[in-house]
Amino acid sequence: MDAVAFAAAAAAAADLSAGAAEDPPLAVTRRPPVQAPPVSCLPPRLAVDGGGGPCRHHAYSRKQKSLGLLCTNFVALYDRADVESVGLDDAARRLGVERRRIYDIVNVLESIGILARRAKNRYTWIGFGGVPAALKELKARASREMMSPSMDATSVANVSVSDDEDDDKLDDADGDAESEKLSQSIGNPSDKPGAPCCKLRSDHRKEKSLGLLTQNFVKLFLTMEVDMISLDESARLLLGEGHAESNMRTKVRRLYDIANVLSSLNLIEKTQQADSRKPAFRWLGQVKRNEGATITDALPSTKKTLPNKRAFGTDLTNIDTKRSKLSSTTENKAKLDFVYGPFHPAGSRTQEIDRPVQEKERKERKSIQDWENLAASFRPQYQNQALNDLFGHYTEAWRSWYMDLTREAPS
DNA sequence: ACATCCCGCCACTCG
């Protein structure tokens, strides 16, 4: 019920539908010839693979270039205590992918609170420590939206349906604006500005962005009692009742992308719908039940149940077969300087969390323990104690931050 | 055949 209510509200605000530009006649089969990459199957970068990596040089493999894998690598690359800034060009270069892909990753990571845009080409790395707060925010906003005074489920549904003429009123008119990025203004202990005040009307532009979709998708999980939903359902819910088929298709396509990165972050996992056998996603993140209660379980133990795994972790990087143009970006750049320190990007495949690093502390500490584990599952496995300590410190930091946030938990 | 979703063209935005 909650989810539905929320969905309706969301649909009201979102739903700008696809611009459906008539398909330009370009249908060129732009696919790199299936030529196998020149030599090694692993690009020089990130080739941390130690021994028996299954280094078959298979021709092109789509899996090696999935957004999910890319995200995994992205995180492995930047989730370190000393990282505070992320440059898009830098990321693209080091991960060996075109820039466009970085935008995809960054957009969803930002919507989850892991990153924050600082400036053009520049993001601030916040890390997993930013997730709890972001989720809380999302949940709060979700429940707020659910009881949107303006319009309710039913009314919304029929308004913009009509013909296939997708384009609808870009009203948005949702209660409080601010639907943009959840401002990570840490230093700004905001306030419940009852005053709508300025609403940056300037850029609520095409805010049906990937980031927003991600947030709405997540809200679905946060407000839903049954944590398991198929992308189709999600799309249907997030889209008004008036599913315009074509819009649905596009939405679902986007959701696939989002689901992939959220999966790689272990915030959700792919499973089978108990009965129908249909693939669906289950929420693994916290901040589910109302704050009042402790969250206890959630993360399925310290080790994932080997679900419908996407076989991540088998590779360390996204191979960049084609060398097409796009190298335009001042390729005079220095060599790929790979800073893959003394660790290997946590392959979520082999070992799992080996050292929970959890000190016995109960109290409410309990609830965040899961978060630690979550992060741990991502954290690169350090091979030397020094870095381990470094991380311990890091963990300490975000924990206190989290505690600080929940401290004044209302209700 | 159907599900998944990579790729990159090109419309917008922003600096």
Next chain:
DNA sequence: CGAGTGGCGGGATGT
């Protein structure tokens, strides 16, 4: 205006 962003959906790949 050019560079930065990022919707969007064709159609290749996976199962």
